Amino acid sequence: MKKLIIGCMAGIAAIISFVGCEQDKALYSGPNYLMFSDTIYQYAVQETNEIFEIPVSATKAVDYDRNLAVEIIDKESNAVEGKHYRLLSNTVTIKAGEMAANVKVQGIYENIEITDSLGFALHLIIPESEQWDLYTTKAKVVMQKSCPFDIHNFTGYCRVTSTFLSSDYMQNVGIRLITSDVVEGEENTIVLHGLYFDGYDTKIKFDRKDILRPLIDMDKHVCGLTSEPFGTIHGDGNLRLSQSANYTSYYSSCQDFIFQYVTLSVDNKDGSEYGVVGTYINLIEWISEAEAEKLKEQGY
Incomplete structure (x- = not known):
């Protein structure tokens, strides 16, 4: 950047x-x-x-x-x-x-x-x-x-390509088709539904302070259960997703995508850290309904 x-x-x-x-x-x-x-x-x-x-x-x-x-x-x-x-x-x-x-x-x-x-x-x-x-x-x-920013361009169907999804944990899934919506009452914020696993939401906020630095922000949150990728319970049983502080995560208002570095970790029941799963890259691209239908036909 x-x-x-x-x-x-x-x-x-x-x-x-x-x-x-x-x-x-x-x-x-x-x-x-x-x-x-x-x-x-x-x-x-x-x-x-x-x-x-x-x-x-x-x-x-x-x-x-x-x-x-x-x-x-x-x-x-x-x-x-x-x-x-x-x-x-x-x-x-x-x-x-x-x-x-x-x-x-x-x-x-x-x-x-x-x-x-x-x-x-x-x-x-x-x-x-x-x-x-x-x-x-x-x-x-x-x-x-620098294209005009319209948060509604970041809603609807999106294709997630992630190094986590294509890792051995996920048995080479590679791509995931999800949807997103604007979060009402929270400025420049969207929610991704089921980024990695069904039933878990991820909020992402677009930083609009400097158009030359189109950055994003995401709070640490539970994105799934350890039993889903690993087949067993580790720590408190929850997978937590946070944005990496070591790399720049950003969005493009010209091409309607988010490029994000994230870290997956697990805590103990007392709130202390159990361990870090790893750091991964997410490419989230907003696509048309026609493109989404094609992905559905392919089993995504």
Whole structure:
């Protein structure tokens, strides 16, 4: 999964230190430098084609406007300007008395495919005297298509492919056909009916705070009995399913699936841990009724 790196005024942070109380500040008094605030940015290209801003920073404020040219580095880009994105201006102005401005870019949603991995590089054209050796005059922008989220796309029939279902415990079952519904009263939450075993529900919540990090969350819960895969009772007799904290579990609103790392474990009757069965991968894909009927005909 890719993480959004926002402009954090790296140059400014490196040259301004805070000592003691708020009023005791050591202010930068060196040369004036200009730079992109960071070297890489990730841009979620949405259906509404929002404008993305790439910040440019200065180490000092001056009493005049600074007009800077920006160019695209074609040999370091695989996204095509005018097809996949638009650079709204090839200049940027840091106004008098200010220390930052933004290069504005707009992605073209309809021309980007779901599986595309596209990016482009920009070069800030500034005098050599205003280039800081510690920071580059280049910035890379990576574009990721982000489809509108509709929780109802994650309801109905879904096909579960799991490394647990295809393990020796499950005698090479491999695939399971289940259904899901929206959980009323719980925001962005669905319930999967019978993820591994009939009669057991699994709630999954979609994290919508950051569209560049389409993560999911699941509380630890009972998903079956130890007697079902193992033929005998272990611990308190319940299989517990939890989401692995060591790997990233996520969803796709473009392709309507969940990719999840989970851990199966068993507790003792006193609540202590009896043992861990293992860590597995779930791929849960929402399918049409016609596809579901075909799976039913195949015995799923």
